[in-house]
Amino acid sequence: MPQWTPKDERQYEHVKESQLDRGKSEDDAQEIAARTVNKQRREEGRTPNKTTQGTGNPNTSLEDRTVDELRNRASQLNIRGRSKMKKEQLVEAIRNAN
Structure with a gap:
């Protein structure tokens, strides 16, 4: 703690x-x-x-989360190329993976 x-x-x-x-x-x-x-x-x-190690509040829209939070979520979803993606690309990739 x-x-x-x-x-x-x-x-x-x-x-x-x-x-x-x-x-x-x-x-x-x-x-x-x-x-x-x-x-x-x-x-x-x-x-x-x-920087955060979390994926952000699940009640918050993807657009309102930080890039670090989006990358962490993309990592959980095993999205390839996430480290080079811009925020908009991360949002789209996460939505497509769900």
Whole structure:
């Protein structure tokens, strides 16, 4: 588990409660809150890994995900040539693979 600051913990609880208020399940709310906090930490440079290892929120459209997230998803789908693809090409290849 990452070393979260008290501010990170407060943000986690706030996001989790917000998601629960919106009708998300406890597990979904926890996952969304943790992803939000970890993304913030990454963007602020407080983690050794500057890029995501995830595939992005599955409820987010492919166009709204980062290229790194799309490449990670393409990797899961074993799409060849993904490292040289542009974002639009990745989106199309992922859609065709599903």
